[in-house]
Amino acid sequence: MKKNIIKAFLIVLVAIFTNVAFAQEETEEKEAKPVRDPFNSTLLIDNQTVVTTYPQQLEFLIYHRMGSIDNGLSDLFGIYGVSNIKLALQYGITEKLMVGIGTEKNNKLNDLYAKYLILEQTRSGSIPVSVSVFGNIAVDARDEEAFGANYEFTDRLSYFAQAIVSRKFTHDFSLLFAPSYSHFNSVKEEFQHDRIGTMLGGRYKFTELMGVIFEYHHPFNINPVRDYQNEINPGASLGLEIGTITHSFQIFASNYQDILPQKNYVFNTSEFDSESIIIGFNVNVKF
Numbered sequence: 001m002k003k004n005i006i007k008a009f010l011i012v013l014v015a016i017f018t019n020v021a022f023a024q025e026e027t028e029e030k031e032a033k034p035v036r037d038p039f040n041s042t043l044l045i046d047n048q049t050v051v052t053t054y055p056q057q058l059e060f061l062i063y064h065r066m067g068s069i070d071n072g073l074s075d076l077f078g079i080y081g082v083s084n085i086k087l088a089l090q091y092g093i094t095e096k097l098m099v100g101i102g103t104e105k106n107n108k109l110n111d112l113y114a115k116y117l118i119l120e121q122t123r124s125g126s127i128p129v130s131v132s133v134f135g136n137i138a139v140d141a142r143d144e145e146a147f148g149a150n151y152e153f154t155d156r157l158s159y160f161a162q163a164i165v166s167r168k169f170t171h172d173f174s175l176l177f178a179p180s181y182s183h184f185n186s187v188k189e190e191f192q193h194d195r196i197g198t199m200l201g202g203r204y205k206f207t208e209l210m211g212v213i214f215e216y217h218h219p220f221n222i223n224p225v226r227d228y229q230n231e232i233n234p235g236a237s238l239g240l241e242i243g244t245i246t247h248s249f250q251i252f253a254s255n256y257q258d259i260l261p262q263k264n265y266v267f268n269t270s271e272f273d274s275e276s277i278i279i280g281f282n283v284n285v286k287f
Contacts, residue, residue, distance in 0.1 A: 019233045034120035038168040038242035039176075041284050042090065042098070042115070044201045045215050045252055046235070046264060050116045050130040050166040050176060053092035056169035058287045059140060061088040061102070065280040067258045079279075086259040104259050108141035111260060121168060128167065135161045138260055147186055154220075155186035159213060160262040162199075175202040180217075193230070194222045205240065213241045219265045235264050236272045248284040253277050 039049035042062065046130040051076030053059050067081015088102030096117040103110045113136035121130045140156040141148075147155045159182070166176035187193055218234045239252020255272040256264045270276035 032122055032124055032126065033071055033132075035123055035168045038121065038166055038174045039203055040211070040241060041248040041250070041282075042104045043248075043282055043284060044176070044203070044213060045237040045254065045280075046203060046256065046259065047178060047199050047215055047217065047251060047261060047283070048115060048132070048134045048162065048164055049201075050117065050132040050164045052115050052214070053090050053098040053191040054133065054286075055092045055095050057092045059090045060105060060287070061086075061090065062283040062285075063088070063104075063259045063280070064282075065254075065259065066278055067257075068275065069277050069279065070273075070275040084257050084259060092101075106258060106263075107146075107262070109138050109260050110141055111136045111138035113137075119167070130163045130166045130168075133162070134164060135159070136262075138262070158182070158260075158262050159261070160265075172205040173202065174199070176211045180261070180265065182265040183218060184262065184266060186268070191267060192222065192230075195266050196220050196222060201205075209242055209244065211241050212244075213252070217265065219268070231269065232266065233268055233271050235268055246286050250282040252280055259284075 002011040026137040042051050042053060042059070044047055047070055063086040065084040066079055067083060071081065084104065084106045086102055086104040090098055090100030092098045097114065097191065099112075099114045101112055108264075113134065113174050117132045117135045117238055118128070119127055119129065121127055136159070138158045139161075140158070143171050144151045162178050162180040164176055164178040166174060168174045178201075180197045180199065182195045182197065184193055197217055199215060199217040201213070203211045204214045205211035207282035214237065216234065216236045216287045219232050233255070235254065237252050239250055242249045255270045255276045255278070256268045258267065259265050
């Protein structure tokens with residue numbers, strides 16, 4: 001009888017320690033996993049987030065920028081004004097790599113782009129940030145006359161490269177910082193060929209499906225010795241995002257109408273005031 005009691009006691013002890021070990025291992029495995037959804041979309045208004053498209057998933061993006069709101073009701077705060085649009089398709093090659101192609105109305109710009117996820121923030125904090133790199137090459141498809149004398153095909157090309165660092169601080173709040181480099185092979189004399197910039201942006205969710213999004217980018221003059229006729233202004237945007245598993249919709253106010261990032265960093269002369277603010281929206285559909 002006593003032996004049976006001891007045997008039962010030992011079995012209970014082994015079961016307890018086994019369950020504790022499995023629970024600890026499960027907890028450690030869970031804590032080592034990446035944080036969930038630091039951002040709802042691959043796009044934060046006009047700049048990229050750290051997120052990449054899921055493997056073998058196709059996404060269709062619609063970008064729309066209305067005219068300036070300064071005319072008020074005469075053109076319904078820019079709805080009837082001169083608009084700019086971009087259509088794009090992007091595809092997830094792997095869990096870390098996505099590629100895309102797009103076309104923008106202004107200057108008939110067509111771009112190829114890619115994003116690669118280098119690091120993912122973990123729930124335990126062992127990796128405190130996520131890091132991605134993004135780059136594109138764009139072709140200006142306007143007539144040759146738009147490029148002046150001594151035209152060459154390379155005059156049509158421009159490039160953009162960006163490193164994106166983000167951190168999800170809480171369940172609701174994520175922030176990202178992204179230095180960048182922009183280059184145009186051909187520009188008018190009043191503009192620069194090259195420009196570096198930095199961008200700060202973020203999202204704060206106030207429900208599971210809705211959140212406030214914002215971004216601010218600041219361009220820097222690479223050649224400070226030379227004076228350029230046009231002063232390039234920072235870009236700022238503030239908006240609302242509604243996100244589901246299959247869709248993301250963003251509506252916002254901004255001071256730049258171009259959509260391709262290098263255009264905004266190199267050519268934006270608009271200020272964030274009543275004369276220059278435009279209303280825009282992005283739609284991201286996931287298949």
